[in-house]
Amino acid sequence: MKPDVKAFFDDATNTISYVVRDPQGSSCAIIDSVLDFDYASGRTDTRSADAIIAYVQAEGLTVEWLLESHVHADHLSAAPYIQERVGGKIGIGDRIKVVQDTFGKVFNEGTEFQRDGSQFDKLFQEGDSFMIGQLRGDVLHTPGHTPACLTYVIGDAAFVGDTLFMPDFGTARCDFPGGSSETLYQSIQKILALPEETRIFVGHDYKAPGRDEYAWETTVGEQKARNIHVGEGKDRDQFVKMRDERDATLAMPKLIIPSLQVNMRAGQMPPADEKGDVFLKVPVNKL
Numbered sequence: 265m266k267p268d269v270k271a272f273f274d275d276a277t278n279t280i281s282y283v284v285r286d287p288q289g290s291s292c293a294i295i296d297s298v299l300d301f302d303y304a305s306g307r308t309d310t311r312s313a314d315a316i317i318a319y320v321q322a323e324g325l326t327v328e329w330l331l332e333s334h335v336h337a338d339h340l341s342a343a344p345y346i347q348e349r350v351g352g353k354i355g356i357g358d359r360i361k362v363v364q365d366t367f368g369k370v371f372n373e374g375t376e377f378q379r380d381g382s383q384f385d386k387l388f389q390e391g392d393s394f395m396i397g398q399l400r401g402d403v404l405h406t407p408g409h410t411p412a413c414l415t416y417v418i419g420d421a422a423f424v425g426d427t428l429f430m431p432d433f434g435t436a437r438c439d440f441p442g443g444s445s446e447t448l449y450q451s452i453q454k455i456l457a458l459p460e461e462t463r464i465f466v467g468h469d470y471k472a473p474g475r476d477e478y479a480w481e482t483t484v485g486e487q488k489a490r491n492i493h494v495g496e497g498k499d500r501d502q503f504v505k506m507r508d509e510r511d512a513t514l515a516m517p518k519l520i521i522p523s524l525q526v527n528m529r530a531g532q533m534p535p536a537d538e539k540g541d542v543f544l545k546v547p548v549n550k551l
């Protein structure tokens with residue numbers, strides 16, 4: 265089955281959110297939504313999420329799922345905001361527990377911060393499947409960028425989150441806590457083992473030298489032939505060396521500190537204080 269895929273590009277964080285629709289009905293899933301956040305002022309904005317909600321409502325869609333490919337470090341998830349308005353179950357990888365444990369320590373969270381993934385409606389494991397109306401989705405565990413990363417294979421389309429990017433840009437970084445370039449290489453082999461004509465939808469795009477337009481859709485065949493990091497038969501050792509050297513030069517994403525604190529809670533802000541005010545922490549010299 266060939267799902268209808270509508271993409272929403274967020275300029276501020278280079279994130280692509282997707283609405284994936286059962287072609288034979290009105291069911292859909294929303295993948296990797298964005299809650300706009302201005303770090304300088306500490307203000308959230310729902311413009312990006314509202315655009316998705318408006319689309320879903322205009323098309324008369326029923327939201328079955330709000331899927332996260334992983335705990336994002338560069339944008340806040342709008343899943344709870346969207347869920348409140350149009351429903352859907354929030355799903356993420358079962359290994360979220362590892363991520364919650366790691367960042368629960370980094371942010372010195374108290375025992376009220378559960379590290380069991382219970383903030384989410386569904387925890388997926390490798391090999392799980394789920395339905396969007398008549399459309400079937402299958403779950404691949406594809407860690408490396410983070411321990412909990414999933415690829416959702418829905419009909420002929422694979423939503424790969426931060427694993428592969430467009431062929432001319434390459435792959436995702438592996439230097440966050442719990443990341444591993446060797447693991448990412450193995451995960452990418454799983455994605456490349458899908459049928460060549462499988463459509464691949466990436467989680468981010470940053471253009472690439474010589475390319476003027478943003479792009480987010482490619483295929484397994486194109487990735488195998490042309491991905492600058494893993495295509496053309498590049499082997500594991502070449503990839504690991506390239507990835508580790510490159511990661512050592514990368515700055516932290518601008519929104520990593522707020523993103524982790526919110527996304528490890530399934531997109532909820534930390535609990536309000538006794539006056540009802542909400543604060544995020546900045547751990548000094550810890551990341």
Ligand SMILES: [Fe+2]
Pocket residue numbers: 334335336337338409426
């Ligand atoms: Fe990411």
